[in-house]
Amino acid sequence: MKNCAMSYPYQINSFEEYQKVYKESVENPEAFWASVAEHFVWKKKWDKVLDWNFTEPKNEWYKGGKLNITENCLDRHLAERGNVPAIIWESNDPNEKQRILTYSMLHKRVCQFAQVLINNGVQKGDRVCVYMGMIPELAIAILACARIGAIHSVIFGGFSAQSIADRLYDAQSEFIITCDGAFRGGKDIPLKSVIDDALIGNRTVKKVIVYTRTRTPISMIKGRDVWWEDEMRHVEEMGIKEMDAVEMDAEDPLFILYTSGSTGKPKGVVHACAGYMVYTNYTFVNIFNYQPGQIHFCTADIGWITGHSYIVYGPLSAGATSLMFEGVPTWPDAGRFWEIVDKYKVNILYTAPTAIRSLMSYGLGPFQGKDLSSLKVLGTVGEPINEEAWHWYNENVGKKKCPIIDTWWQTETGGCLITNLAGITPSKPGWATLPMPGIQPILVDEKGVEITEAEDGVFKGNLCIKFPWPSLLRTTYGDHERCRTNYFATYENLYFTGDGALKDENGFYRITGRVDDVLNVSGHRIGTAEVENAINMHAGVIESAVVGYPHDVKGQGIYAYVIYSNTHGDEELTRKDILQTVTRMIGPIAKPDKIQFVNGLPKTRSGKIMRRILRKIAEGEIENLGDTSTLLDPGVVEEIKNGHI
Ligand code: WTA
Numbered sequence: 315m316k317n318c319a320m321s322y323p324y325q326i327n328s329f330e331e332y333q334k335v336y337k338e339s340v341e342n343p344e345a346f347w348a349s350v351a352e353h354f355v356w357k358k359k360w361d362k363v364l365d366w367n368f369t370e371p372k373n374e375w376y377k378g379g380k381l382n383i384t385e386n387c388l389d390r391h392l393a394e395r396g397n398v399p400a401i402i403w404e405s406n407d408p409n410e411k412q413r414i415l416t417y418s419m420l421h422k423r424v425c426q427f428a429q430v431l432i433n434n435g436v437q438k439g440d441r442v443c444v445y446m447g448m449i450p451e452l453a454i455a456i457l458a459c460a461r462i463g464a465i466h467s468v469i470f471g472g473f474s475a476q477s478i479a480d481r482l483y484d485a486q487s488e489f490i491i492t493c494d495g496a497f498r499g500g501k502d503i504p505l506k507s508v509i510d511d512a513l514i515g516n517r518t519v520k521k522v523i524v525y526t527r528t529r530t531p532i533s534m535i536k537g538r539d540v541w542w543e544d545e546m547r548h549v550e551e552m553g554i555k556e557m558d559a560v561e562m563d564a565e566d567p568l569f570i571l572y573t574s575g576s577t578g579k580p581k582g583v584v585h586a587c588a589g590y591m592v593y594t595n596y597t598f599v600n601i602f603n604y605q606p607g608q609i610h611f612c613t614a615d616i617g618w619i620t621g622h623s624y625i626v627y628g629p630l631s632a633g634a635t636s637l638m639f640e641g642v643p644t645w646p647d648a649g650r651f652w653e654i655v656d657k658y659k660v661n662i663l664y665t666a667p668t669a670i671r672s673l674m675s676y677g678l679g680p681f682q683g684k685d686l687s688s689l690k691v692l693g694t695v696g697e698p699i700n701e702e703a704w705h706w707y708n709e710n711v712g713k714k715k716c717p718i719i720d721t722w723w724q725t726e727t728g729g730c731l732i733t734n735l736a737g738i739t740p741s742k743p744g745w746a747t748l749p750m751p752g753i754q755p756i757l758v759d760e761k762g763v764e765i766t767e768a769e770d771g772v773f774k775g776n777l778c779i780k781f782p783w784p785s786l787l788r789t790t791y792g793d794h795e796r797c798r799t800n801y802f803a804t805y806e807n808l809y810f811t812g813d814g815a816l817k818d819e820n821g822f823y824r825i826t827g828r829v830d831d832v833l834n835v836s837g838h839r840i841g842t843a844e845v846e847n848a849i850n851m852h853a854g855v856i857e858s859a860v861v862g863y864p865h866d867v868k869g870q871g872i873y874a875y876v877i878y879s880n881t882h883g884d885e886e887l888t889r890k891d892i893l894q895t896v897t898r899m900i901g902p903i904a905k906p907d908k909i910q911f912v913n914g915l916p917k918t919r920s921g922k923i924m925r926r927i928l929r930k931i932a933e934g935e936i937e938n939l940g941d942t943s944t945l946l947d948p949g950v951v952e953e954i955k956n957g958h959i
Contacts, residue, residue, distance in 0.1 A: 320633040339751035375589035382559035387630035388421040406497035406641035425557040427458035430545040438463030441487040447496025463560040467570040470617025473901040475511035495528030499645035506532040564588035573725040574841035576831040582791030589784030597729040598628030603736040608661040611637040619725040649680035659688035667699040668836040691736040696837030704743040722746035728785025754780040762805035777815040778808035833862040848899035863932040871907035873932035914950040
């Protein structure tokens, strides 16, 4: 492979350098983030690095700057790295040929598809919903949106028609890019047909662009639905091979990504062009200690923030080679990841603890005949990693030679905030360790007072961040007040993450999990309220309460307590019906693992459900339930305990 002249002057090379850079970054954040931003392509430099307050909240970076993120992800690499692979794509089917898109090829396709968008009436600022499988066209679609300044909103292929309808409505999207279907493991997911269901009664969507992947028969609606391939052919015939990138303000929105919170429907987290670009690039280069020419394999789906930041924008803005995989780790067998690592000589593997735990259950057989010696760096993201999984990953995948980075972050933070830097800063199993330069974490108690007393050398509290960084969310789409109340109103002048954490005497952080009503199931964020609303849609359900419980593979499982009107008979059938309802309302990822039918729920005299008790019972801690004297009817607890599954 052709090597290249790309270098990263802001790459940290030693622990001492990290300490020095960290100190500078918090003493003078503006100078620090300006020095990083110097290394990007701007159409016009910024006037002001940062303008912020956490009360409104306002968080604006590089104001007055003009740029287009795709010039940084594509155009700037063409002269010297045009022939370097930008995206290597591995099919779900191990027998299907891989696809390799060099930077020149990707640039051309993005420009052409940007023209397709324009031909179909998409303009700067329009919201474009993207509902596709993991194929290069998904990356092309979002980059083409960014090229013309349209705001992409990617929806994970596992969400239901109802979820899509809600998101289309919230973002007032007029355009959709989808596929006929998607392959995932042994399944063929009928994406276009789900979109058709989502569009029943919808009057805002004007165009649906459909890429052919599975050749599943679909219906195309005249005037509304067009084929990707026809549109691209037309552009090719027009002789279009490139297109100037639209000039964007630094603070113009780049994308919306919906994520679950503790209340209500999922909210549209908004990220802005310049800050998101600078932070994802900075973290990509430093966290993975990326060296030009290396193959980076992030196994996430682009439907989640991890895919946005560390398959597409971070790697491409760094001129890296990003490997994109359509399938799942266990299909056709549990050696699939290892086969891919060997096939492409992957250097960096970034995956989720849930994938590691699931692979652990297959034993060491799948490693037979696999070399894995190309691996240099291993990473995890999405949930706390238990020590057993950490050691298994270290021994069997990294052969004890690869640093493991445990990267903690969120959809709202845009990029990793707390993590070790591969091979540069120390690691500690189960601990995300130290903050990135520019990130100022603080642990507080319920009242927002900083935790200053350690218990056995460990501080314990709710994790907040004191100062903004370039890729902190700007707003929640269409509802700035919701952004304020969700993240900036719990504690004055702090961004509240919703996570609990520990800090040791070295200043290392360990994230212990959510302290709000958000579940983390296989690394997917799901609000308990969302699942309850879905269950309550079922005709026979009177009331429900949903909590999480520890699950060996998924990290957390979903436990639902349901009060059901007994007129419909058969319990097993009812259980199936309820699961169907949840699948319809949200998607299969939100299906409860356990449903317990109860006659009542433990409530306080003011009618509030005491989730603490339900959580304990779900965890199997039947005996030590703590104080139940404030309950309206303590008898309910006995019944629930007896029926525990
Ligand atoms: C959890 C995923 C422990 C956390 C990038 C956070 C983690 C939520 C870690 C965000 C980690 C993410 N250790 N917990 N390394 N990484 N989390 O928005 O609870 O899908 O709040 O972003 O995942 O999930 P999200």
